[in-house]
Amino acid sequence: MRILLLAAAIALSACGQNGATQTANGCARTATHEVMWSTDGAPDTITTYSEGPTCAQAVVTFVARNSAGDPLWAFSSTYYDMTAGGIPPEGAPAVSNEQMDTFLAGWADVTEERTQAFLPEWREGVATLSESAQTFSYDTPFDRETYEVMRARNLKMICYAAAVEASQCLIMDPASHAPIMIVAYGP
């Protein structure tokens, strides 16, 4: 009997290790939201996660997966940077599970748009997209010609928060059928 109990203890120990470091995670929360984006008729799932010893010290992650469960996109930041900017000052108030749940649910609820309706025109002769835009500051990895082609195709687009006052918008590249960021924008 003692041998069996010892074997159980060893098995339990080995099971827990699993080649990974165990860390305290007092803020493991999650939220999900479905969107129609990457494939017609098959919803994608946006899942947002938090993990950390406390919610004030949490790293938060945004993941988009298609209906087959294949990951399309992921983005990570810290809770504090996403909600206040920077890192928490000394004596910053604690963050409750409910506050985290509210944040994660809102983050997963992405904005669904179309490129032509939502994105600003990059006027001919203007050096950057931002100089061409009226309101926000925009960054795009594309040159003007490619950007305008993408915009004119009126592609489905999702936009998510990437910082306290910044968003990033994704499209499915018509050529590669892979997600790409078309703009990042903010004040």
Place this chain on the structure above:
Amino acid sequence: MRAFVVAALALLASACNQQSARCDFTHTREIAFSSLGADRVTVRSFGESCDKAIGVYEIIDGEGTPVWAWASPLQRQFGDVFTAEDPEHMQAFLEHWSQPVIARTSGAPDWATLAPGQTTLDELTYADIRARDLPMLCHFSGTARQTCVFWEPAAGGAGHLFDQDVEETVE
């Protein structure tokens, strides 16, 4: 009693198998990057299987505050090397991935040599950070691709400096 222990062992084995079927792994490494010095890098993979896993790279300062986090689908950034049948490969990858290059911002490329999109900073800010010779950490963010972040002692936080292609590859 003996039957009870045997049944418990069987349940335990079943639970272990369920856990290993997923691709949830973590590797942590101590580093010296911020002003506090006793920082750590934690890299994580998570997903139903390793061919569909997300990778997260975290830098956490000595007070337990995360100062940088980066994530991507691993197969998208590092290629078709992660299979559902080989979680050991993922664990080996995480151990390698957690090893950053610690340098100084004075070693960052000159503004004039940067390609469009390599940094999100404007020229003045980039040049200032480079001139102040701040701590810089570069981690792999793809095959033959590194992301470099700098430590800003005045703010007590880290920020993205630039991305660069490198010759070394991650297997």
